[in-house]
Amino acid sequence: MTQEQLRLAAANAGRAPWKKFGPYLTERQWGTVREDYSAEGNAWDYITHDMARSKAYRWGEEGIGGISDDRQLLCFAVALWNGKDEMLKERLFGLTNGQGNHGEDVKEQYYYLDSTPTHSYMRMLYKYPQRKFPYGKLVRENGRRTRLEPEYELLDTGIFDQSRYFDVYVEYAKAGPEDVLIKLTVHNRGPKKASVQLLPQLWFRNTWSWDGKSTRPSMRESQPGAVHAQHPELGHYHLYCEPHGTAEPPRLLFCENDTNGARLYNLPAEGRHFKDGINDYVVNGAAAAINDEQAGTKVAAQYQLTVPAGEARTVRLRLSQPWQDAPFHDFDHQFYLRQTEADEFYNCLQEGLPADPDVRNVQRQAFAGMLWSKQFYYYDVNQWLKGDPAMSKAPASRRAGRNSTWHHLYNADIISMPDKWEYPWYAAWDLAFHCIPLAMVDTEFAKQQLRLFTQDRYMHPNGQLPAYEWNFSDVNPPVHAWATWRVYQMDKKLHHGLGDTVFLEAMFHKLALNFAWWVNRKDKSERNIFEGGFLGLDNIGVFDRSAPLPTGGFIEQSDGTSWMAMFALNMMRMAMELAKANRVYQEMAGKFFEHFLYIADAMTRGGDGQFNLWDEEDGFYYDVLHTPDGVRTKLKVRSIVGLIPLFAVEVVEQDILDALPEFTARATWLIRHRPHLAQLVSRWQEPGKGARHLLGLLRRPRLKKLLTRMLDETEFLSDYGIRAMSRYHLEHPYVYSTPETDFTVQYVPGEAESSMFGGNSNWRGPIWMPINFLIIESLQRYYFYYGDNFKIEYPTGSGKLLNLQQVAEALAGRLTKLLLKDETGRRPAFGNDERLQTDPHFQDNLLFHEYFHGDAGHGLGASHQTGWTGLVVRLLQLSGQ
Numbered sequence: 001m002t003q004e005q006l007r008l009a010a011a012n013a014g015r016a017p018w019k020k021f022g023p024y025l026t027e028r029q030w031g032t033v034r035e036d037y038s039a040e041g042n043a044w045d046y047i048t049h050d051m052a053r054s055k056a057y058r059w060g061e062e063g064i065g066g067i068s069d070d071r072q073l074l075c076f077a078v079a080l081w082n083g084k085d086e087m088l089k090e091r092l093f094g095l096t097n098g099q100g101n102h103g104e105d106v107k108e109q110y111y112y113l114d115s116t117p118t119h120s121y122m123r124m125l126y127k128y129p130q131r132k133f134p135y136g137k138l139v140r141e142n143g144r145r146t147r148l149e150p151e152y153e154l155l156d157t158g159i160f161d162q163s164r165y166f167d168v169y170v171e172y173a174k175a176g177p178e179d180v181l182i183k184l185t186v187h188n189r190g191p192k193k194a195s196v197q198l199l200p201q202l203w204f205r206n207t208w209s210w211d212g213k214s215t216r217p218s219m220r221e222s223q224p225g226a227v228h229a230q231h232p233e234l235g236h237y238h239l240y241c242e243p244h245g246t247a248e249p250p251r252l253l254f255c256e257n258d259t260n261g262a263r264l265y266n267l268p269a270e271g272r273h274f275k276d277g278i279n280d281y282v283v284n285g286a287a288a289a290i291n292d293e294q295a296g297t298k299v300a301a302q303y304q305l306t307v308p309a310g311e312a313r314t315v316r317l318r319l320s321q322p323w324q325d326a327p328f329h330d331f332d333h334q335f336y337l338r339q340t341e342a343d344e345f346y347n348c349l350q351e352g353l354p355a356d357p358d359v360r361n362v363q364r365q366a367f368a369g370m371l372w373s374k375q376f377y378y379y380d381v382n383q384w385l386k387g388d389p390a391m392s393k394a395p396a397s398r399r400a401g402r403n404s405t406w407h408h409l410y411n412a413d414i415i416s417m418p419d420k421w422e423y424p425w426y427a428a429w430d431l432a433f434h435c436i437p438l439a440m441v442d443t444e445f446a447k448q449q450l451r452l453f454t455q456d457r458y459m460h461p462n463g464q465l466p467a468y469e470w471n472f473s474d475v476n477p478p479v480h481a482w483a484t485w486r487v488y489q490m491d492k493k494l495h496h497g498l499g500d501t502v503f504l505e506a507m508f509h510k511l512a513l514n515f516a517w518w519v520n521r522k523d524k525s526e527r528n529i530f531e532g533g534f535l536g537l538d539n540i541g542v543f544d545r546s547a548p549l550p551t552g553g554f555i556e557q558s559d560g561t562s563w564m565a566m567f568a569l570n571m572m573r574m575a576m577e578l579a580k581a582n583r584v585y586q587e588m589a590g591k592f593f594e595h596f597l598y599i600a601d602a603m604t605r606g607g608d609g610q611f612n613l614w615d616e617e618d619g620f621y622y623d624v625l626h627t628p629d630g631v632r633t634k635l636k637v638r639s640i641v642g643l644i645p646l647f648a649v650e651v652v653e654q655d656i657l658d659a660l661p662e663f664t665a666r667a668t669w670l671i672r673h674r675p676h677l678a679q680l681v682s683r684w685q686e687p688g689k690g691a692r693h694l695l696g697l698l699r700r701p702r703l704k705k706l707l708t709r710m711l712d713e714t715e716f717l718s719d720y721g722i723r724a725m726s727r728y729h730l731e732h733p734y735v736y737s738t739p740e741t742d743f744t745v746q747y748v749p750g751e752a753e754s755s756m757f758g759g760n761s762n763w764r765g766p767i768w769m770p771i772n773f774l775i776i777e778s779l780q781r782y783y784f785y786y787g788d789n790f791k792i793e794y795p796t797g798s799g800k801l802l803n804l805q806q807v808a809e810a811l812a813g814r815l816t817k818l819l820l821k822d823e824t825g826r827r828p829a830f831g832n833d834e835r836l837q838t839d840p841h842f843q844d845n846l847l848f849h850e851y852f853h854g855d856a857g858h859g860l861g862a863s864h865q866t867g868w869t870g871l872v873v874r875l876l877q878l879s880g881q
Contacts, residue, residue: 004345007118012444017177019414021319022119024376025066025075027092027106027420033402033469034059034379034425037387039395041402043470044096044104052091054260054276056206058388059378062091063201064110065124065170067180070414072205072376073217073234076319078170078184079199079300081282084132088199088279092421093135101145102751103761106421106863107138107154111845114364115371116345117442121338122172124372125845129159130166130194147753155835164190166307167841168198173338178237178321181335185314188307189841195306197282199253200317202227202239203298206257212390221294225249225301240318240327241301250303253278254296255289349441352877358844359876362819365846366873369866370437375417377426379469381409406472410457416449418867419850425469428453429476429536432483433770433868436490440873443491447503450484454510463517474546475533477563478518481511481570482647482774488577501578508574512588515571518564524554528595528602529613532560538761539754540724541623542635542736542743551738553627558613559641561603562621565648565697568596572695573650579660590666593695596648597670597677600697603645619705621645625736637734637745638726640763640771643710646778649696651785654687689787696782703782704792710775711807712796720828720857721767721815722775723749727854749854761861765854770868772815773875779808812875818857819846819872831858848872 001009011018029035030052036043047055052062061068063077080089094106109127116122134157141152159165167187174180188194208214215232222228226249227239243249255277261267263276273291278300280289305313318327346367350360381403387394398404415426416434423430431449439446452458453465460466467474484507492499522530531554534546543549545557575589603613603621613621615634621642622634657664670677671684684693698706710716715726725747733746745764748754752762782790783804791801794810802810818829827843829852830836837843848869850861 002344002348003341004116004118004120005348007116007120008442008444011118011177012442018118018120018174020070020177021067021174021180022070022374022414023066023115023122023372024068024070024072024374024414025063025077026060026375026417026424027062027064028094028422028424029057029060029062030055030091031096031104032059032424034384037391037394039397041397044098048096049091049093051264053087053279054263054274056209056257056259056275058206058210059384060376061203061205064089064092064126065168067119067122067172068205068376069234070376071234071412072378073207073231074202074204074229074237076180076182076200076202076239078126078168079201079278080126080128080166080168081197081199082128082130082132082166083195083197084130085283086132086135087283089128089133090201090279093133093138094421095139095142099139099142100151101142101147101149102151104422105142105151109154109160110864111847112365112368112372112864112866113845114342115368116338116342117371117445118174119172119371120174121342122372123368124170126168126170127160128166128168128196130164130188130190130196131159134159147751147755150751155833160835162191163841164194166194166196171335173335175320175330175334176322180319181331181338182317182319183314183335184317185312186305186307187312188309191309193306193308195304198303198305198315199278199282199300200241200303200315201278201298201300202229202319203257204229204231206297209258210388210390217297219254219296219299221252221254225252227252227299236321238318238320238323239299239301240320240324242316242328244303244305244313244315250301252294253281253300253302254291254294255298256291257297358821359816361844362816362846363873363876366848366866366870367437367441369848369864370416370434370870370873371441373417373420373864373866374414375420375424377411377413377415377417379409379411381472382407402470403472406460406466408457408461409466409472413452415452416867419862419865421864422850422862423468423865423867426466427468427476428465429479430867432479433773433871435483435487436773437870437873439487439490443487443494446487447491447500450480450487450507451503453480454507454514459510459514460517462521463513463515464521465514475522475535477532477535477559478514478567479563480514481507481567481574484508484511485570485574488574499577501581504574505578508571508578508585508588511571511574515567518567522560522564528561528564528599529556530560530564531555531557532563535559535563537641537724537763539752540639540641540763541637542625542734542745549625550740550743551625551627553625555635556613556624556626557641558603558621558623559644561599561613562644562648562697565596565599565603565645568592568599569648569650569695572596573652576652576656576660576663579663583662586660586662587666589660589663593663593667594670596695597674600648601677603697614702619702619709621706633736635734635736638709638715638728640722640724640768643706643716643722643771643775645697646706647774649694649698649778649781651781652693652695654691654693657693688785689789692785694782694785700790703790707792707807708796711792711794717795718767718854718857719814720818720852721769721772721811723747723765723854724763724768724771724851725765725854727765747854749856751860762851766851766860767815767818767854767857768851768868769815769871772811773868773871776808776811776875776878779804779811783808809878812878816872816875816879818852818859819848828852828857829859831856 010016066077114123171183217231255273260274262269277289280286435446466472572592579585729747748764848866849859850865
């Protein structure tokens with residue numbers, strides 16, 4: 001085992017708290033639902049970016065390149081001032097949902113470059129302009145642009161022209177579990193020398209203002225350049241700040257992490273040293289804003305650096321629980337050890353990858369983004385609904401408003417986030433996808449993440465999983481069972497065939513409750529056809545499926561029903577695994593086997609055989625609209641809604657069936673006594689390659705028809721993967737007409753032109769990594785059954801026949817091509833931006849976007865969504881094999 005693997009094993013076994021400190025600080029706490037105490041529930045306006053420097057948060061903290069302990073009591077992050085900005089750069093700037101022409105969007109340049117799973121070594125890069133940051137210009141120009149124009153980004157402002165910026169590298173290395181070495185390196189990329197103030201900050205999260213009882217912690221200068229931080233729960237810590245350029249240590253600037261009520265609300269100034277005190281002292285010269293008694297709950301070390309053109313300056317700090325007599329004597333040696341051990345860990349992990357350094361760099365940065373996106377997420381909904389005793393009473397509208405039925409929900413955990421600026425809150429189906437790449441580096445953390453969402457303080461008493469902070473009651477696709485089974489398999493392989501059945505069994509029982517919720521709540525007609533609402537697919541269809549339909553009635557959803565078929569097969573397979581040791585689970589496996597059969601029957605034979613979800617003429621699955629007058633209409637939009645039936649597929653070995661006689665007998669009885677069901681699913685009775693049995697929604701003829709359309713380059717197949725909508729709809733929009741209006745769906749390869757959902761969400765043509773990943777996995781499972789006996793044209797019309805494993809590998813290659821350099825050295829994800837493509841200080845720093853342009857492949861949506869786009873680490877492994 002590598003040294004990092006040994007640390008990870010010790011942390012996961014509870015022998016040493018190597019994970020106690022990590023990147024658990026979010027990048028945006030302002031504009032979140034948790035911090036919104038308005039009567040109307042307008043989170044974006046209740047605390048704005050401008051207010052954030054003066055407002056003490058209730059539920060969390062934010063910073064640039066920051067770390068904290070695992071309860072976010074003690075926080076550290078970097079602040080900067082170039083001498084020109086109107087405020088310190090303490091937090092990342094971005095547009096709110098109403099300001100951006102395509103919704104909320106961070107307007108900064110930063111990159112996660114490296115991290116080990118215990119965070120024993122971490123590295124990130126923030127690019128800070130030397131000229132005045134163009135806050136107003138970004139707001140004005142994006143406000144002027146329409147939805148038909150691209151977003152106006154920071155690079156577009158010209159602020160980085162002539163390379164007049166600083167590259168600020170933030171690095172951490174742990175000398176011990178609670179002994180963190182910090183290295184801050186400022187590179188001047190510009191043509192002339194430039195000055196910058198570097199202000200590393202340490203502070204306590206405000207836990208004392210809300211109940212009127214909690215003890216205020218304290219920080220105090222213990223000696224020149226050193227801070228003693230004392231917390232009643234956390235204990236004692238010391239921050240050491242090394243002198244730079246002179247023998248004198250940096251000046252320490254103290255204030256309190258308290259709201260400046262005078263600035264924000266015109267309240268009487270109670271006390272002097274508020275959260276914005278350091279900002280006011282440095283930027284405005286307000287000497288009274290900081291505490292000259294050198295004490296408080298927030299402190300910054302003031303380094304004034306002048307960096308010649310092309311050179312760099314480094315500042316070293318140490319945050320340690322034990323007192324250090326000589327904090328910097330072994331600093332460089334310890335830092336070197338952690339860096340080399342990180343290299344050793346990833347060299348071991350990447351043994352199966354090609355030797356191409358670009359491939360390895362992309363995968364390592366993707367892992368870095370996954371690991372940097374772990375956040376302490378704190379939200380007690382019951383307390384939030386009531387309001388805090390020491391604060392003003394919560395508005396009455398809150399009791400019937402957002403999340404008001406989730407009183408039980410109490411989150412105070414380290415959770416994998418989709419993006420710590422644009423989505424600084426968990427999303428249930430995003431997290432399920434996160435767990436696949438996370439399991440490659442830390443299976444225990446992946447399992448813990450899945451367990452969290454089925455705990456009583458997360459899962460609703462009715463069995464629903466919380467969707468996301470803006471509305472926990474929204475419905476995400478049920479992919480938790482799939483993720484559970486996949487992580488179990490990965491963990492079992494890692495432990496040489498010994499599976500964690502305790503984890504699997506616990507998850508199975510909780511997921512059975514969630515399955516029952518779906519059956520009871522989302523199958524209104526009790527015919528095994530499911531609705532489900534928008535299911536994460538904003539802007540994909542004719543109507544907003546999470547709202548009442550303008551036509552009235554309801555939609556039978558191809559995707560909702562297919563997700564449930566997949567869910568049933570996942571549960572069946574988990575029960576079969578558990579039945580090896582406990583025969584009781586054979587009956588449960590039979591139950592889910594039967595449920596899958598009835599869903600398959602409903603999808604194919606529903607609607608009296610006339611309006612089922614499969615369309616034989618088109619060879620595709622569609623949603624069916626039922627209007628109150630009894631009319632049924634197939635909504636013939638060719639989108640991933642019709643491809644999701646591919647995901648409901650499972651292959652079972654004959655020896656597993658031989659070991660489960662009760663399950664096999666039940667399955668045989670169903671096939672014999674319900675022959676119409678046997679005809680609807682793929683080859684359960686006929687063993688395929690290696691005496692395997694296949695369960696899937698698609699029999700061979702339908703599979704071929706669906707894949708023929710999916711692999712057509714004039715429809716779904718892009719140079720960079722499978723589009724979310726067929727390109728056919730570019731020239732042939734789908735129109736559903738009512739007496740009042742026409743509803744039109746047209747292929748859009750890039751940013752959303754529809755404002756149906758707001759934000760930057762758009763499934764009308766772009767390439768989404770998670771859907772492509774599930775397509776690839778499904779093709780592999782079909783190949784596992786058919787082998788070389790099933791071949792398909794790839795691409796459609798090319799005359800080139802490939803087996804399904806070869807198609808899966810080809811699709812993986814198209815997806816990884818998004819981020820890898822091509823033969824000319826350009827990355828499709830960078831688009832036409834020459835700075836990103838050719839500048840040596842940009843071209844190898846990766847962004848992992850939420851989705852990608854359906855034709856050209858450039859990155860769109862959230863720019864640091866290393867969540868589900870992090871699945872590329874697995875695809876690189878597949879293409880390498």
